[in-house]
Amino acid sequence: xxxxxxxxxxxxxxxxxxxxxxxxxxxxxxxxxxxxxxxxxxxxxxxxxxxxxxxxxxxxxxxxxxxxxxxxxxxxxxxxxxxxxxxxxxxxxxxxxxxxxxxxxxxxxxxxxxxxxxxxxxxxxxxxxxxxxxxxxxxxxxxxxxxxxxxxxxxxxxxxxxxxxxxxxxxxxxxxxxxxxxxxxxxxxxxxxxxxxxx
Amino acid sequence: xxxxxxxxxxxxxxxxxxxxxxxxxxxxxxxxxxxxxxxxxxxxxxxxxxxxxxxxxxxxxxxxxxxxxxxxxxxxxxxxxxxxxxxxxxxxxxxxxxxxxxxxxxxxxxxxxxxxxxxxxxxxxxxxxxxxxxxxxxxxxxxxxxxxxxxxxxxxxxxxxxxxxxxxxxxxxxxxxxxxxxxxxxxxxxxxxxxxxxx
Amino acid sequence: xxxxxxxxxxxxxxxxxxxxxxxxxxxxxxxxxxxxxxxxxxxxxxxxxxxxxxxxxxxxxxxxxxxxxxxxxxxxxxxxxxxxxxxxxxxxxxxxxxxxxxxxxxxxxxxxxxxxxxxxxxxxxxxxxxxxxxxxxxxxxxxxxxxxxxxxxxxxxxxxxxxxxxxxxxxxxxxxxxxxxxxxxxxxxxxxxxxxxxx
Amino acid sequence: xxxxxxxxxxxxxxxxxxxxxxxxxxxxxxxxxxxxxxxxxxxxxxxxxxxxxxxxxxxxxxxxxxxxxxxxxxxxxxxxxxxxxxxxxxxxxxxxxxxxxxxxxxxxxxxxxxxxxxxxxxxxxxxxxxxxxxxxxxxxxxxxxxxxxxxxxxxxxxxxxxxxxxxxxxxxxxxxxxxxxxxxxxxxxxxxxxxxxxx
DNA sequence: CGCTAAACGAGACGGTACGTCGAGTCTTAGA
DNA sequence: TCTAAGACTCGACGTACCGTCTCGTTTAGCG
Numbered sequence: 001x002x003x004x005x006x007x008x009x010x011x012x013x014x015x016x017x018x019x020x021x022x023x024x025x026x027x028x029x030x031x032x033x034x035x036x037x038x039x040x041x042x043x044x045x046x047x048x049x050x051x052x053x054x055x056x057x058x059x060x061x062x063x064x065x066x067x068x069x070x071x072x073x074x075x076x077x078x079x080x081x082x083x084x085x086x087x088x089x090x091x092x093x094x095x096x097x098x099x100x101x102x103x104x105x106x107x108x109x110x111x112x113x114x115x116x117x118x119x120x121x122x123x124x125x126x127x128x129x130x131x132x133x134x135x136x137x138x139x140x141x142x143x144x145x146x147x148x149x150x151x152x153x154x155x156x157x158x159x160x161x162x163x164x165x166x167x168x169x170x171x172x173x174x175x176x177x178x179x180x181x182x183x184x185x186x187x188x189x190x191x192x193x194x195x196x197x198x199x
Numbered sequence: 200x201x202x203x204x205x206x207x208x209x210x211x212x213x214x215x216x217x218x219x220x221x222x223x224x225x226x227x228x229x230x231x232x233x234x235x236x237x238x239x240x241x242x243x244x245x246x247x248x249x250x251x252x253x254x255x256x257x258x259x260x261x262x263x264x265x266x267x268x269x270x271x272x273x274x275x276x277x278x279x280x281x282x283x284x285x286x287x288x289x290x291x292x293x294x295x296x297x298x299x300x301x302x303x304x305x306x307x308x309x310x311x312x313x314x315x316x317x318x319x320x321x322x323x324x325x326x327x328x329x330x331x332x333x334x335x336x337x338x339x340x341x342x343x344x345x346x347x348x349x350x351x352x353x354x355x356x357x358x359x360x361x362x363x364x365x366x367x368x369x370x371x372x373x374x375x376x377x378x379x380x381x382x383x384x385x386x387x388x389x390x391x392x393x394x395x396x397x398x
Numbered sequence: 399x400x401x402x403x404x405x406x407x408x409x410x411x412x413x414x415x416x417x418x419x420x421x422x423x424x425x426x427x428x429x430x431x432x433x434x435x436x437x438x439x440x441x442x443x444x445x446x447x448x449x450x451x452x453x454x455x456x457x458x459x460x461x462x463x464x465x466x467x468x469x470x471x472x473x474x475x476x477x478x479x480x481x482x483x484x485x486x487x488x489x490x491x492x493x494x495x496x497x498x499x500x501x502x503x504x505x506x507x508x509x510x511x512x513x514x515x516x517x518x519x520x521x522x523x524x525x526x527x528x529x530x531x532x533x534x535x536x537x538x539x540x541x542x543x544x545x546x547x548x549x550x551x552x553x554x555x556x557x558x559x560x561x562x563x564x565x566x567x568x569x570x571x572x573x574x575x576x577x578x579x580x581x582x583x584x585x586x587x588x589x590x591x592x593x594x595x596x597x
Numbered sequence: 598x599x600x601x602x603x604x605x606x607x608x609x610x611x612x613x614x615x616x617x618x619x620x621x622x623x624x625x626x627x628x629x630x631x632x633x634x635x636x637x638x639x640x641x642x643x644x645x646x647x648x649x650x651x652x653x654x655x656x657x658x659x660x661x662x663x664x665x666x667x668x669x670x671x672x673x674x675x676x677x678x679x680x681x682x683x684x685x686x687x688x689x690x691x692x693x694x695x696x697x698x699x700x701x702x703x704x705x706x707x708x709x710x711x712x713x714x715x716x717x718x719x720x721x722x723x724x725x726x727x728x729x730x731x732x733x734x735x736x737x738x739x740x741x742x743x744x745x746x747x748x749x750x751x752x753x754x755x756x757x758x759x760x761x762x763x764x765x766x767x768x769x770x771x772x773x774x775x776x777x778x779x780x781x782x783x784x785x786x787x788x789x790x791x792x793x794x795x796x
Numbered sequence: 797c798g799c800t801a802a803a804c805g806a807g808a809c810g811g812t813a814c815g816t817c818g819a820g821t822c823t824t825a826g827a
Numbered sequence: 828t829c830t831a832a833g834a835c836t837c838g839a840c841g842t843a844c845c846g847t848c849t850c851g852t853t854t855a856g857c858g
Contacts, residue, residue, distance in 0.1 A: 010802025
């Protein structure tokens with residue numbers, strides 16, 4: 001959040017509380033799922049006052065968002081294989097894989113849900129989570145455009161919408177598995193193997 | 200829902216209460232948005248006992264779902280122009296248009312949100328709303344497949360995911376307008392103008 | 399109540415329903431106690447519509463009151479032994495005995511409770527239940543007065559209050575047993591063995 | 598109740614809320630009577646959350662009980678005139694007088710009613726209200742016994758039952774006035790002017 | 797070393813909504 | 828007109844969380 005190193009007088013925020021809250025959140029998400037993660041339960045599980053949570057995060061969703069931000073498997077990595085098709089495929093494979101383990105899927109659904117119910121969290125979610133991932137993906141597209149390696153059948157502005165839309169749609173709507181096969185199908189749609197212009 | 204014409208003994212459910220509840224829901228959605236639509240407020244606005252709502256619907260989301268089901272602009276119409284590309288384009292144009300007016304968008308977001316928080320409503324939402332729309336869309340795809348009119352670059356099973364995913368992604372994540380241009384971009388990605396095999 | 403034999407047109411009230419309701423009330427009182435005896439439960443147990451109950455009695459307390467009125471051990475019997483002391487003693491012995499078995503005690507407490515909460519039932523309770531019992535008791539007192547057999551130490555108007563007050567007080571307040579010993583103690587207070595005037 | 602001065606950590610209970618609730622209860626009892634005193638109404642009238650009431654008292658009857666406990670005219674005073682007869686008379690005079698003003702009578706009826714419907718409150722009512730008053734009365738009896746000043750015609754264990762029974766009986770059953778004349782009649786029955794053994 | 801100031805755990809605060817229960821009334825079809 | 832059934836409006840219940848406030852206590856830096 002915004003707890004940089006500006007240090008006024010007074011007792012500094014406890015790093016251990018911070019850590020215990022995040023750990024408690026992890027445990028509760030695993031045990032009870034996002035829906036039953038309440039600030040009350042979180043504070044109790046962490047052995048922390050409710051205010052200590054509010055002091056750091058505006059909503060429970062922000063806690064969870066930080067949790068995700070800290071996870072290495074959610075780091076935004078931009079593959080650079082030299083080929084648009086391979087880049088897309090690798091990106092989607094790893095993105096779909098990361099989102100497919102059930103507790104993570106539950107957590108992502110929770111974040112998206114909260115983003116609808118709390119406009120202010122919605123902004124942060126878009127800015128801090130969705131945005132960066134989109135930007136990373138866009139690097140692939142822009143690089144391909146510069147190389148004139150982009151297929152012509154799909155408007156370059158729609159590529160990211162299709163990629164992430166397919167991901168979230170399965171997550172939220174159909175709940176079918178986000179497996180490698182699905183990632184591949186989407187990748188193929190965005191980057192046809194032999195290229196759409198054919199010969 | 201399930202209040203068909205099985206008539207046992209006893210006073211039948213009041214059609215007028217039913218109607219008043221749906222009308223009240225419409226008014227409240229328009230006025231306050233989905234998030235502030237509570238059972239309490241709904242009962243008060245409709246001049247109805249809370250129990251009367253619970254008797255008919257399990258959650259407020261089910262009320263809203265019935266509201267949507269009744270709306271003509273949400274009827275699932277399957278265009279049949281003889282061309283896969285034109286069918287897709289028409290379907291997406293009308294689907295995106297229907298979802299783009301702000302109160303409707305808010306309502307759809309509310310339904311998807313509730314589907315995440317209430318697993319049992321999730322099932323109904325998928326079965327009663329998402330399913331039929333997907334099935335309608337699938338008719339277009341299947342018809343094209345029978346005609347061998349399907350582009351080869353995209354796996355036929357992924358087409359619907361891309362179409363609806365793009366819709367919901369903008370609705371929930373980016374909140375950018377679901378305009379005709381966007382519908383067209385998605386349609387082009389699914390059905391390239393000159394056909395994907397090129398020459 | 400008021401279901402005399404005035405017969406207009408239409409279906410006559412079912413005696414079997416009437417009986418089933420009273421029997422159901424008996425069972426429920428025995429099983430769950432007065433507090434959990436609701437009109438809903440009563441109708442369900444009797445296999446009867448709620449309206450059928452309301453048509454005959456104004457409140458559940460009125461049902462119970464009729465139940466009591468029908469019971470032989472609650473018939474108001476006025477002993478006439480020729481002696482004030484013996485009459486009093488016999489009356490109290492049998493009244494206390496009748497009120498002392500636990501289900502009956504619970505029922506009486508329920509009636510008194512309801513009489514406080516429902517002023518109109520309160521009137522009926524006083525008029526139909528308490529009144530007749532007081533009147534019966536008063537016969538004893540009046541007879542003794544006519545015989546000049548009344549002890550002088552207690553105002554004749556207070557005798558009934560003491561007798562019934564002692565009964566209800568144990569029933570409602572202390573919940574100590576309404577045994578023969580207690581009945582006797584009260585009887586002695588009202589009719590001292592050797593007579594109050596002593597010599 | 599049980600909120601003595603044991604001070605754990607955390608924000609202490611607000612004395613002002615406490616006071617406002619009791620004041621609100623007083624107003625509502627006066628205005629609407631015990632039966633219409635609900636937790637909802639009480640919270641609203643006091644400008645307090647419902648939980649704040651539940652935190653302190655288990656039932657509305659417990660609120661009212663505390664109200665009574667605080668009132669000076671309900672303090673248990675034991676007269677000590679040196680004469681059993683005079684003590685009894687004074688005690689009953691003041692007890693009957695306190696119970697005879699209509700709002701208080703209503704409140705007492707409410708407490709006794711609730712004690713029947715809620716067994717756990719019943720225990721508290723007996724222990725915290727009825728018990729102390731009985732004990733105070735018993736002091737008079739015991740003192741007289743020590744002085745051999747007790748009339749022989751009434752078993753000493755029954756004296757309190759008669760005294761309080763007469764009070765509650767009028768309150769609950771006959772609703773006739775608890776006036777000085779009545780108090781006197783009961784006092785005379787318990788303590789005959791010239792003594793029961795006569796000469 | 798003590799002072800100031802903020803964070804800490806705890807838990808009470810005023811609220812809002814929940815889902816349930818029971819009351820007393822109304823409305824069916826059928827006897 | 829009664830019956831069983833089951834709808835209706837209403838209002839209270841007790842619970843769960845919310846986000847804030849208020850305790851006594853702890854922990855830092857500064858004077």
